Amino acid sequence: MEYIVSARKYRPMTFDSVVGQSTIATTLKNAVKSGKLAHAYLFSGPRGVGKTTCARIFAKAINCFNPTDDGEACGQCESCQSFNEQRSLNIFELDAASNNGIEHIKSLIEQTRVPPQVGKYKVFIIDEVHQLSTAAFNAFLKTLEEPPAHVIFILATTEKQKLLPTIISRCQLYDFERMRVSDMVAHLKHVAEQEGYRYEEEALHLIAEKADGGMRDALSIFDQTASYCQGNITYEKVVEDLNVLDADNYFRLIDLALEGKVADMMVLFDSVLNKGFDGGQVIAGLASHVRYVMLAREEATSHLIDKSESLRQRYHQQAQRCQPRFLFNALRILNDCDLNYRQSGHKRLLAELALIEVAQLTQGEDDPPGGRRPTQILKPIFNTEEQSKENGGITATTNYIHASAATPPSDAPAATEPAMPQSATATTPAVEPQSVATTHQPNPQTVTSRQVLSFKSLQQAQESAIEEEELPATDEQAAFTQEMLSEQWMAMCGRMAKSQPGLAVRLKNVSPQLTPPASVMLLLPNEDLARQVRNIEKRILKTLVNNLHNNTITLCLQVDPAAFGTSVLTDQEFLVKLKQDYPLFRKMCDQLQLEQV
Secondary structure (H helix, E strand, O other), X not given: OOOOOHHHHOOXXXXXXXXXXXXXXXXXXXXHHHOOOOOEEEEEOOOOXXXXXXXXXXXXXXXXXXXXXOOOOOOOOHHHHHHHOOOOOXXXXXXXXXXXXXXXXXXXXXXHOOOOOOOOXXXXXXXXXXXXXXXXXXXXXXXXXXXXXXXXXXXXXXXXXXXXXXXXOOOEEEEOOOOOHHHHHHHHHHHHHHHOOEEOHHHHHHHHHHXXXXXXXXXXXXXXXXXXXXXXXXXXXXXXXXXXXXXXHHHHHHHHHHHOOHHHHHHHHHHHHHOOOOHHHHHHHXXXXXXXXXXXXXXOOHHHOOOOHHHHHXXXXXXXXXXXXXXXXXXXXXXXXXXHOOOOOOHHHHHHHHHHHHHHHHHOOOOOOOOOOOOOOOOOOOOOOOOEEEOOEEXXXXXXXXXXXXXXXXXXXXXXXXXOOHHHHOOOOOOOHHHHHHHHXXXXXXXXXXXXXXXXXXXXXXXXXXXXXXXXXXXXXXXXXXXXXXXXXXXXXXXXXXXXXXXXHHHHOOOOEEEOOOEEEEEEOOHHHHHHHHHOHHHHHHHHHHHHOEOOOEEEEEEOHHHHOOOOOOHHHHHHHHHHHOHHHHHHHHHHOOOOO
16 A cells, blocks of 8 residues: 555645634635635745645635535535546646746636636636746736636745735735644644554654644654654654754753752753754753743743643743742843854853853852852942032032041041951051141031032042942951952952943953962052052952952052053153153143143
C-alpha cells in the first residue's frame, strides 16, 4: 500500500474539520448557506495554516447540488464525487509561482468565457498570487473586477503586501492566523490515535511549538519523530531527534540565579553550548521561560501559558520563589542581550554577562559586584542644594563641610557624625582660624546669600553645596585589593554624576593606587582638581571606609601633571601659557588691560 504523509492523508475535507480557523470557516459556510457569494476572495496568512484547504472546501461547497443546512457540501452528489476524485471540470487550480506570465493570465481569461457544464460556478484558485508579474496583474485587473456571473476567483498568498492595491480592493479579504499550540496538539492527538501511535502530551506540545503556528509543518515533524521513535513518541526522544533545548535547562538556570551561583550557571551554559546550541538561542529561550514564570504568578494570566499541564505546574512552583522585580529586570536584561547579540563581536561573552547580571539581581541594586553586602544601602554621596528663584534673584543655600576639626560656635547644633580616625584627616590642609572666623562667622553650617550670581560664583556655590549625611561607622579592618578599590571608585563616580557630572568625569580619569596596608594615593593632573577634591575629601573617605569595610583607610593627594602626559591646565594657567607663547597676545592684553574673570 502506498504511503501518504499525514499532511495529505489527514487534510480537512469539510469546514468543521478545519483546525484553528473557526471564524473564517463559519463565515464561508454562512455565505454558501445564504447564497451571497462575492466574485473574488483573497486568502492571506502564514504558510501551512489552511488557505488552500479552505479554498478547495469552499469551491466544493459552492458547486454542491445538495448542500447541508449549515453550508457544508453533501459529499454524495456528482459535483462532490468528481471533486473528491480530482476530475472536476468546474474547479481549476493555478500555481502562480510557475505560471506568472501575461500569457498564462490571458489563457485563464479565455477559460472564464466558457460556462460550466455541471454545477453553477467555475472556480479559479490561484495559489501564491503575489508572484504574478506586473504585466500579468495589469491584464488581470479588468476580469477580476467584472468577471462573468458564473466565475468566482479565490486568490491565496503568504505575502499580501506584495500585491497591488488595485488587486486587494477588488477582493473580500480573509486573514488566516497562526494556529495556537493547543489546537495543533489536539489535531496531533487525533492523528496519533488514528495511526495507532503511543505518545506523551509534552512531546506533542514540543512538536507544535517547533512548527511555529503551521499545521502542515507540525504534521511533517510528527511523521519524522514517529519514524524515529518507532511509534512510541516520548518527550526525550523528540528532544533528541529535533535537537531542541530541554526546558529543564531553563528551570535550572533560574534556580541557580536565585541562589546566586554564578559559577554553576557558567558551567551549565558551557555544557549547553557544547551540545551544539547557539548562545543567542539560549538567551531567547530563557527570556521566553522568564515570561512564562511571570505569567504563572497570577491566576488571571496563567491561561496565556500555552504549555502542557505538567509544565504549567512547574512554572507556577518556580514563580512562587521569584519576586516580580527580579522577573521584570531579568526580562529587560535578556531582551537587551537578544537585541545586541547579532551585532556583538564576542557573542559568548555578551551572553555570559547577561547571565551574570541576572544572577546579581537577587543581591540588590547597590551590592558590590563581588557579592559582599554593605551593612546599609548607601545613598549617593554627592548632592547639591536646590537653587530657587525669588524676587528676580537666586537664593543659594550652601552647606559647608570643613575637612579640619574646627570647633563650631555655641549657637550651632552639636555635630552628630561619627569621629574619623586621626589618619583619615592627616593629609587635609589646616584651615587658618582667621579665615574660618571671617567666612563662616554667622553660621558655619548654612550661609544664605540673596544676590544675582555670575556663572563662576554659581559654579563655586554648586561645588560647595555638599550635604552632610550621616553614614554608619564601622569597626571592620577588612583587607581589600586594588581591583576592589577601583570598582568602588568607579561606582562612587557613577553616583556622583547625577549631581556633579563635570567633576565626576574628571575623577573617572583618576586611578587611585593602593599602598598596603590601607593607604590610597590619588595622583591628580592639576591644582584646580586637587582643590575640588580637598573640598569633598571627607565624604570620599567615608564612602571608601564603608564600602570597603576598613576604617584605617587614609587618602594622600599628589599633583603631578607630567604623569598624565598632556598637562590639563586651569583657566589661569592657560592664560599665562598663552602670554608666554604669543608675545603679541601678551602685548594686546597689556595695552587693553585685560584680566581673566
